[in-house]
Amino acid sequence: MKRLIATLLMLWGTLVGATPAGIYKAEVEAPMAATYQAVYAALEAARFWVVFEADIGQSLSRSAERWGEDYNRNRLDAIRSMVVCNSWYANQVSNADPDLLALCPLRVNLVHKDGITRVLFARPSAAAAGSPGIGVIEEVESVVIKAIESGVAKAGQGS
Numbered sequence: 782m783k784r785l786i787a788t789l790l791m792l793w794g795t796l797v798g799a800t801p802a803g804i805y806k807a808e809v810e811a812p813m814a815a816t817y818q819a820v821y822a823a824l825e826a827a828r829f830w831v832v833f834e835a836d837i838g839q840s841l842s843r844s845a846e847r848w849g850e851d852y853n854r855n856r857l858d859a860i861r862s863m864v865v866c867n868s869w870y871a872n873q874v875s876n877a878d879p880d881l882l883a884l885c886p887l888r889v890n891l892v893h894k895d896g897i898t899r900v901l902f903a904r905p906s907a908a909a910a911g912s913p914g915i916g917v918i919e920e921v922e923s924v925v926i927k928a929i930e931s932g933v934a935k936a937g938q939g940s
Contacts, residue, residue: 803907807900811936813859813893820932824865827928833864859893870921877914900929
């Protein structure tokens with residue numbers, strides 16, 4: 782019985798710290814600026830154009846005094862976001878299931894802390910399950926993830 786409880790406690794600790802299934806995460810020991818530039822370039826090389834950029838960390842810092850101890854409890858160094866779109870895929874999605882246009886454009890977020898940059902991407906397939914457009918969405922997800930992996934690899938090489 783003790784062994785079962787110990788096993789369950791270890792499993793619980795693993796589950797609590799795990800990335801949710803609907804989130805893709807890549808990490809690299811590299812500065813935010815280098816990772817951001819490399820992922821940006823890789824997304825555009827994959828024809829997912831960055832249509833909007835937000836420096837979320839900078840925006841949040843404007844409220845630091847007002848939020849007091851609730852501000853940045855995880856002590857993140859930087860948070861940035863890229864909103865990306867590929868019009869050909871948007872058209873394919875609209876042809877397959879116009880309601881999936883709620884997923885367009887897509888967002889890729891980068892979070893930096895202690896020399897590590899995490900790249901986060903909400904998997905659109907999680908929202909599209911059961912839709913006639915799931916095939917297109919899975920293709921989009923695959924292309925974006927490959928681009929993120931390429932950018933992270935380049936950032937990790939120090940380029």
